[in-house]
Amino acid sequence: MKQVLIAIAVLTVLGCAKEKEGFSISGDLKNIEDGKMVFLSELDANNQPKIIDSVAVKDEQFMLELPDVTNSNLNFLNVEGLRGNVLFISENAPIEFKIFKDSLPSSNVKGGKENELLYDYLGHIKELNTKVMKIRTDLRTQTTTSGDPAAIAKLQKEEEGLRNSDLIYKKKVAKENPEKYVSLLVLTDMINVGAPANEVRELYDGLSENLKQTSIAKMLKENLDKRSVTEIGSKAPEFTAPNPEGKEIALKDVLGKVTLVDFWAAWCKPCRLENPNIVNVYNKYHDKGFNVIGVSLDREGQKDKWTQAIEDDNLTWNHVSNLQFWNDPVAKMYNIRAIPAAFLLDENGIIVATNLRGEALETKVKELLEK
Known part of the structure; x- marks a missing residue:
C-alpha cells in the first residue's frame, strides 16, 4: 500500500452532485477500439487490487452502474492493452472519466466530494x-x-x-x-x-x-x-549487528551522551546528500559526547559499495549492516519503511527525537548536550 500514491500521477477533478441511490462510472476513450475491456478493481482485505467488474468499450465510451456504497474504497480503472491505471474512490455520486490512451494515469476524473x-x-x-x-x-x-x-x-x-x-x-x-x-x-x-x-x-x-x-x-x-x-519517549530497541570487518557491534556499547541511529544505504541519494550534515555535526560534537551508529540497508553481495560509500562520505563513526536490503532485521525492528530515517537517543537509550535533518539535527544535539 505504501507504493500506491507514489506510482500514480495527479489528475484534475471537478465536483458533482450526489445521487440518492448507487453510483455510476462512465467515460470517453478516444481512439480505443470497440470490444476492448475496461476493468474495475478495488482494494481487497489484503490491500491488493481485485477485479470486481468489467465492461466492453463501445463507440469509444463505457458505462457501469454500481450498487450503493456503504463504505468508500480505493478503486482502479484499467483498460485492456494499456499500461497504468486511473485512480478514484467509490462514492454514491456519478463519476466520469476522460481516458488518455497514451497516458492512462493522467486521465481526467470528475466525481463527488471524495x-x-x-x-x-x-x-x-x-x-x-x-x-x-x-x-x-x-x-x-x-x-x-x-x-x-x-x-x-x-x-x-x-x-x-x-x-x-x-x-x-x-x-x-x-x-x-x-x-x-x-x-x-x-x-x-x-x-x-x-x-x-x-x-x-x-x-x-x-x-x-x-x-x-x-x-x-x-x-x-x-x-x-x-x-x-x-515513539519518542520509548526506549530504543536493542540490537547487535556486524560491522564491515564482521565484528558484532551492540547499540548499548556505542551509546554516548547523545546518539544518532542513522538508517541509510549507499544506493540512497537523499541519504548521501544528508551525510555531509551528519559529518559536520559529528565533528563538532563528538568530543562532547555525540555518537553515531549507521545501519545500512545495502544489498547482499554489495558490501564493497557500502564500504566505499563510508569512505567517500568520510563517515568515521560505527557502522553495521546485515546486507539484507529492506529485510534487514534491525530495520524491521525499527519498522523502517523509507530511508533516510534516524532516531536520536539520550544517554539512557530513550528516543528523544526522530528524523531530524539539516540545521534541526545540530540544534537538537547541541540542546541535549548542554543540559
Whole structure:
C-alpha cells in the first residue's frame, strides 16, 4: 500500500452532485477500439487490487452502474492493452472519466466530494515532489562541485520547511475530514515518510468508526501499534549487528551522551546528500559526547559499495549492516519503511527525537548536550 500514491500521477477533478441511490462510472476513450475491456478493481482485505467488474468499450465510451456504497474504497480503472491505471474512490455520486490512451494515469476524473478531495491532495503531493526534487538537484550540484556550505545549509533548510508545511497540510486534511477515505491515505503517507507515530495515532483516533473498519485502516492501526516501540519517549530497541570487518557491534556499547541511529544505504541519494550534515555535526560534537551508529540497508553481495560509500562520505563513526536490503532485521525492528530515517537517543537509550535533518539535527544535539 505504501507504493500506491507514489506510482500514480495527479489528475484534475471537478465536483458533482450526489445521487440518492448507487453510483455510476462512465467515460470517453478516444481512439480505443470497440470490444476492448475496461476493468474495475478495488482494494481487497489484503490491500491488493481485485477485479470486481468489467465492461466492453463501445463507440469509444463505457458505462457501469454500481450498487450503493456503504463504505468508500480505493478503486482502479484499467483498460485492456494499456499500461497504468486511473485512480478514484467509490462514492454514491456519478463519476466520469476522460481516458488518455497514451497516458492512462493522467486521465481526467470528475466525481463527488471524495474524489474532489483526493485529487486536491494528489495535486499537493505533485507540487511538493516537484519542489523537493529541484532542491535535491541543486544540493547534488553543490555537493559535487565543493559548493558553498552556506548555500547547502540554505537548501537543506528550504527542504525542511517544505516537509514541515506538508505535515501541517496533511494534519489539516485528516482532522477536517474524519469520515473521508482520503484521510486514511493521508495518514498512511504520513507514517510511511516517518511522521511521529503519536501524532498520526491521535488523528487516527479521531476518524469515524466506519472508516476504522476498512482494511487499510486496520493495516494502518497495526503499523501504528508496531511503531509504538520507537515513539519518542520509548526506549530504543536493542540490537547487535556486524560491522564491515564482521565484528558484532551492540547499540548499548556505542551509546554516548547523545546518539544518532542513522538508517541509510549507499544506493540512497537523499541519504548521501544528508551525510555531509551528519559529518559536520559529528565533528563538532563528538568530543562532547555525540555518537553515531549507521545501519545500512545495502544489498547482499554489495558490501564493497557500502564500504566505499563510508569512505567517500568520510563517515568515521560505527557502522553495521546485515546486507539484507529492506529485510534487514534491525530495520524491521525499527519498522523502517523509507530511508533516510534516524532516531536520536539520550544517554539512557530513550528516543528523544526522530528524523531530524539539516540545521534541526545540530540544534537538537547541541540542546541535549548542554543540559
